[in-house]
Amino acid sequence: MALAIFFGAAFAILALISGGLANARYLERPQVDAAAVAGIYSQTNKIVEGTESGDLGDLLGDGYRGYTFESTSVEVESNKLFRVDFTIYSPVPGHPVFSRISTLLYRPQSPAGSLDSGLGLH
DSSP states (O other): OHHHHHHHHHHHHHHHHHHHHHHHHHHHSOOOOHHHHHHHHTTOSOOOSEEEEEEHHHHHOGGGTTOEEEEEEEEEETTTEEEEEEEEEOSSTTOOEEEEEEEEEEOTTSOOOGGGTOSSOO
């Protein structure tokens, strides 16, 4: 009887430690937010209408490998004002969209867009 109580307590402690280690590993992962991609993208002087995608690790470092991003740029006013939508996709199956954000960027040096009778070319 004493051995059963001992092993029951030992396995309960091991389960508690295992759960704590899993939570600690989760906290070590970088916080992924579409605002980080928007911040990098906002540093450009020119925006061309269209869609761009890639691996988030290429932009933010190896800690973000596996996450992918997509940005869609659309001219919303004829004065080179663009709405850019950013979406981060999770590498975890069943959780495709991880984060989304939209922003407006004014880029007067951008090539003519659809509202300026252009196709993204001067």
